[in-house]
Amino acid sequence: MMAGGKLKVVVFGAYNAGKSTLIQTLDPSARHVEAHTGEGDTTIALDYGRVVVHALNVYLFGTPGQDRFEFVRQIIARGMDAAILVVDCSVPPDEFTLHLYSAISGQRVPLAVILNKCDLPDACPADLEKIFQNAMVFAVCARDKAAVTAALTRFIESFMKEL
Numbered sequence: 001m002m003a004g005g006k007l008k009v010v011v012f013g014a015y016n017a018g019k020s021t022l023i024q025t026l027d028p029s030a031r032h033v034e035a036h037t038g039e040g041d042t043t044i045a046l047d048y049g050r051v052v053v054h055a056l057n058v059y060l061f062g063t064p065g066q067d068r069f070e071f072v073r074q075i076i077a078r079g080m081d082a083a084i085l086v087v088d089c090s091v092p093p094d095e096f097t098l099h100l101y102s103a104i105s106g107q108r109v110p111l112a113v114i115l116n117k118c119d120l121p122d123a124c125p126a127d128l129e130k131i132f133q134n135a136m137v138f139a140v141c142a143r144d145k146a147a148v149t150a151a152l153t154r155f156i157e158s159f160m161k162e163l
């Protein structure tokens with residue numbers, strides 16, 4: 001845990017999964033930062049927000065979804081207390097999402113999987129829940145403030161006592 005009741009939570013997920021939406025819903029004043037990489041027009045999108053859960057300041061760091069920005073994810077993930085993996089459950093899980101899941105599962109941090117876009121007709125969260133058995137799984141719509149706040153709170157409560 002960061003000093004003074006601070007928690008660093010890093011949000012992972014493939015391109016378009018809903019990472020920025022999730023962070024923006026949790027903290028409407030969250031920052032969305034676009035960084036130029038020097039690779040032509042490529043930009044890396046990062047999100048940063050803060051919420052208070054049970055008197056803990058929870059700092060949310062969104063990571064870039066593109067596969068090749070592994071080094072950026074590693075830098076952002078340094079010192080994280082917990083991880084959230086956002087998964088679009090209206091499409092079948094892609095290789096990259098499964099790779100992120102196994103990579104984060106291998107680290108000793110609490111992991112929550114947010115099955116997102118449950119409002120879409122093609123969403124099938126029940127099928128995906130079986131794949132992410134090593135994590136706490138929440139099925140939500142990232143725009144639903146009550147649902148995402150409840151999921152984050154339950155997730156933090158699950159490991160708070162060990163902090």
Ligand SMILES: Nc1nc2c(ncn2[C@@H]2O[C@H](COP(=O)(O)OP(=O)(O)OP(=O)(O)O)[C@@H](O)[C@H]2O)c(=O)[nH]1
Nearest residue numbers: 014015016017018019020021045065117141142143
């Ligand atoms: N229907 C629906 N659309 C959603 C939901 N969450 C996000 N979206 C939409 O999905 C698209 C991608 O959402 P973002 O939050 O930008 O996804 P991201 O993971 O930050 O994407 P990158 O940063 O580009 O990797 C946007 O058009 C959102 O409006 C949801 O729960 N339901």
Ligand SMILES: [Mg+2]
Nearest residue numbers: 019020021045
């Ligand atoms: Mg984004």
